[in-house]
Amino acid sequence: MKGYTKPVILIVSVLLIDQIFKLWIKLNMTLGQEYKILGDWFIIHFTENNGMAFGLEFGGEAGKLALSLFRIAAVIGIGYGLHYMIKRKYHRGFILNVALIFAGAMGNIIDSTFYGLIFSESTWFEKAELFPAGGGYAGLLHGKVVDMLYFPLVQGHFPSWFPIWGGEDFLFFRPVFNIADSAITVGVALILLYQKRYFKEEVIEPESYNSEVIED
Structure with missing residues (x-):
């Protein structure tokens, strides 16, 4: 189906990279365990969150x-929008960026x-087990x-004279995230960066018609 191949492949x-990475982490690392990849600049650090992207939390079990x-509803909406944009032949770059956002949202929904x-x-002491005999640690959607x-x-x-945080430690970049979060962030960033290219108005040349002179 023309127009769908590249978005679907993306x-x-x-999703495959995100889920393979997550499955490996779950089955081979304990909470808090980490591997230094580029010294102290890039670290694989296993953590989990109950809420939104980059470890943000949202209101307990309810x-x-x-x-x-909300995530499921959003993905359905994005998926429908993606289908609509492909059908209407929107800018290919914009479609691929939306596909990135869709894939990232799907990855975290899984x-x-x-x-x-x-x-x-x-736990901090035990690795997770896939399909445990006693059942999983939570119910559907939890x-x-x-x-x-x-x-x-x-x-x-921060220097002592710095307002509010004077004398305190600072760390950039603090959040721990995943491939799905990265896909969403990259997709949104590219849309913002190239929005003028994606949404520029097409100038339609007026059609010329041969008019006949009707004499009275």
């Missing part, structure tokens, strides 16, 4: 359920929807999202 690729349902059912609890990418690029102290 979506499937992001909030978790509401967030999962975690929150199914991980609680298929994994045992990850799973935790797996995060692992950590880039503490700059660490230091």
Whole structure:
């Protein structure tokens, strides 16, 4: 189906990379375990969150359920929008960026929807087990999202004269995130960066018609 091939390949690729990475992390690392990839600048650090992207939280069990349902509704909306844009032949770059956002949202929905059912609890001392005999650690839509990418690029102290945080430690970049979060962030950033190119108005040349002179 013309127009769908590249977006579908991109979506499937992001989902596969995201889920393979998460499955490996869940089955081979304990909570808080980490591997330094580029010294102290890039670290694989296993953590989980109950809420939104980059480890943000949202309102306990009820909030978790509401967030999962919102994610599903959002993905349905984005998926329909993507289909509409392909049909209407929107800018290819814009379509691929939306496909990135769709894939990222889907990646985290898989975690929150199914991980609680298929994994045992990850702890600071024990690795998770896939399809445990006693059942998973949570019900449908109550799973935790797996995060692992950590880039503490700059660490230091605020000077004593600095307002509010004077004398305190600072760390950039603090959040731990995953491939799905990255896909969403890259997709949104590219749309903002190239919006003029994506949404420029097409100048339609007026058609010329041969008019006949009708004499009275």
